Amino acid sequence: MPATGRTFIIAGAGISGMTLALALAKFGATVVVLERNPTVQEFGAGLQISPNARHVLDGLGLSEALDAVSFQPEALDVYPQHQTVPAVSMELGQLMQDRFGAPYAVMHRADLANVLYKACRRFANIDILFGVRNWDVVSHARGVSVAIDDAAGQSRTSRADAFIGADGVHSQTRQGVLNGPQARFGHRIAWRTLVPTDSVAGQIDLNRVSIFLGAGFHLVCYPLPYRRQVNLAMFMPGQPSHEAEQPSPQRPGPRVQALMAAAGKSWTAWPLFTVETGTWNDGNVGLVGDAAHAMVPFQAQGAAMGIEDAGVLAPLLVHQKDPATALTLYAKARQDRVSQVAAHSAKNGRIFHMGWPMSVARDMVMTLEGPRGHLRRLDWIYRHNVTEQNSKSGPNA
Numbered sequence: 001m002p003a004t005g006r007t008f009i010i011a012g013a014g015i016s017g018m019t020l021a022l023a024l025a026k027f028g029a030t031v032v033v034l035e036r037n038p039t040v041q042e043f044g045a046g047l048q049i050s051p052n053a054r055h056v057l058d059g060l061g062l063s064e065a066l067d068a069v070s071f072q073p074e075a076l077d078v079y080p081q082h083q084t085v086p087a088v089s090m091e092l093g094q095l096m097q098d099r100f101g102a103p104y105a106v107m108h109r110a111d112l113a114n115v116l117y118k119a120c121r122r123f124a125n126i127d128i129l130f131g132v133r134n135w136d137v138v139s140h141a142r143g144v145s146v147a148i149d150d151a152a153g154q155s156r157t158s159r160a161d162a163f164i165g166a167d168g169v170h171s172q173t174r175q176g177v178l179n180g181p182q183a184r185f186g187h188r189i190a191w192r193t194l195v196p197t198d199s200v201a202g203q204i205d206l207n208r209v210s211i212f213l214g215a216g217f218h219l220v221c222y223p224l225p226y227r228r229q230v231n232l233a234m235f236m237p238g239q240p241s242h243e244a245e246q247p248s249p250q251r252p253g254p255r256v257q258a259l260m261a262a263a264g265k266s267w268t269a270w271p272l273f274t275v276e277t278g279t280w281n282d283g284n285v286g287l288v289g290d291a292a293h294a295m296v297p298f299q300a301q302g303a304a305m306g307i308e309d310a311g312v313l314a315p316l317l318v319h320q321k322d323p324a325t326a327l328t329l330y331a332k333a334r335q336d337r338v339s340q341v342a343a344h345s346a347k348n349g350r351i352f353h354m355g356w357p358m359s360v361a362r363d364m365v366m367t368l369e370g371p372r373g374h375l376r377r378l379d380w381i382y383r384h385n386v387t388e389q390n391s392k393s394g395p396n397a
């Protein structure tokens, strides 16, 4: 690709920031990423990457590297409280590839971050500055000026065509530059841990994703064979200042209990914050990923949305005459889809945590819907391919 002569500065070397850096660099743009951490740091837990996100990553030439560190589960089983037979099993594996043209895979977050980081390092036109202490951005008619205090305490001012905040749920770009809202805490905690595969081998099928539903909680488990570990994520009400060392769901049932016993006190509590804002851009400053739209993770789509954002924004930034227009077109192209996915995810949270008797009706509906029906209902999420079309897609599309 020819160099575009354009320069972009991104705040945050998370999944969204690095994906955007790669997508821009592929078009020949010069990219500087400002990361406050001293290295790429992803929390030690798993991530499901669905076909809609995978299309973008594959388009960046990462499919082989991702295949090497990820696993494609055969299916996703949803178990009602105390049941040993799933209410519904959604086929994944080859079916996802055949139906959506890309795999549904699970991986360790750090492995995805590593794949992205290694790919970034291969581009001479991507510079990731770690340990950045502070930055300040001003948007003007010809782009942006960014004052940067680097890791060594040196200050400098850089000019660029646009500044994109990929700085996560508590984004400085959103709150400090775009005057956007604080993230909202929804009084729920994700308890996360990784356990050795052997410790849970008899409790779950190690070729599948297992979701155990209960009144007021649900537990998601999937294998990470590359790491010889199983990812456990338990979602339930709680407070950020929670001092407990492990989750304590009501009436978990024998299997959930056994999985919790395998985890012991290794859990880490992760308060769930969401972001809702209509202001994703102003002038030559914009937002991607959690900075723009952190959502509850009950459809496993937060990172996927950040990856899709990158796939839409990069071509606009390099092809549109001015970056402000590109950022406006990007927000317009993305906001409906992202809010539909966020709403769907929030609804899942309510459905998953139903208590008796609503849970009986829920389980019956799931069973009647069947695996293909369940997948058809999610078609609009997984089929979306921003590398083919950047237009709107929603449940009714």
Ligand SMILES: Cc1cc2nc3c(=O)[nH]c(=O)nc-3n(C[C@H](O)[C@H](O)[C@H](O)COP(=O)(O)OP(=O)(O)OC[C@H]3O[C@@H](n4cnc5c(N)ncnc54)[C@H](O)[C@@H]3O)c2cc1C
Residues within 6 Å of the ligand: 011, 012, 013, 014, 015, 016, 017, 034, 035, 036, 037, 041, 046, 047, 048, 049, 132, 166, 167, 168, 169, 171, 172, 173, 190, 192, 233, 270, 288, 289, 290, 291, 294, 297, 300, 301, 302, 303, 304, 305, 306
């Ligand atoms: C329990 C749980 C399970 C999940 N499971 C899934 C899943 O299976 N699939 C899925 O798609 N999504 C999932 N998600 C959502 C997903 O984790 C997030 O949406 C995704 O990690 C957001 O990536 P990001 O790059 O936008 O933000 P972040 O990962 O938060 O990255 C932001 C980066 O910016 C840096 N930064 C912050 N502030 C500054 C600053 N001022 N200056 C410079 N750098 C800064 C940070 O250090 C960080 O590196 C899950 C979330 C949770 C909580």
